[in-house]
Amino acid sequence: MSLLSSLIKADDCAGCRLCCWFTRYDLWETPVIDDALRDIILERYPETKFVSKERGGSLFVMKESPQTDPKYAYQPERYNCPMLDENGCKLADDKPFECQIWPYRIMSQEGKLLISLSLLCKPILENSFSSIVSLLKSGLAEKIIAHSKMHPSIIKEYTDGYPILMYIK
Secondary structure, eight states: OGGGTTTSOHHHHHHHOGGGEEETTSGGGOOEEOHHHHHHHHHHOTTOOEEEOTTSOEEEOOEEOOTTOGGGTTOSSEEEOTTEETTEETTGGGOOHHHHHTTEEEEEETTEEEEEEOTTOHHHHTSOHHHHHHHIIIIIHHHHHHHHHHOGGGOEEOOTTSOEEEEOO
8 A cells, every 4th residue: 555655545445445356357357476475374364275377476266255245236246355354454564566556557468568557446546647657657667567577477468448557668
């Protein structure tokens, strides 16, 4: 959360939790967990299940969500992150990198890397486009690029509908 604190308040983020819920159509957005974080999670929450990725890292085995939240009633098959509880993310400051930067996404399109934005994060979208891009230019883009070089498995294939904020040279 601290990476995005200039654009979104912690309370707004914790109150929404949309990025912690998935449908069967967007399970591809599941955050990649690097090996060091997986070990921390297993030490704290040994019951947590993971699936290994081919290019490195792991994915959470998501939990099927009860159909109790009316915000998500339009989606019949919903899953939530196993680290989500009634108080928010159990990992606090140890969230996966992709969770720390969401709704920013690092993606690949025809062999080129880019940073895009999910349009689902309403608190972020309350900011001007220039402030959303300015945060990238003020150092966040470099952090995203550096992390993706160390952990290339976080790079998702570009999907239509995500505004491209910058191409990475």
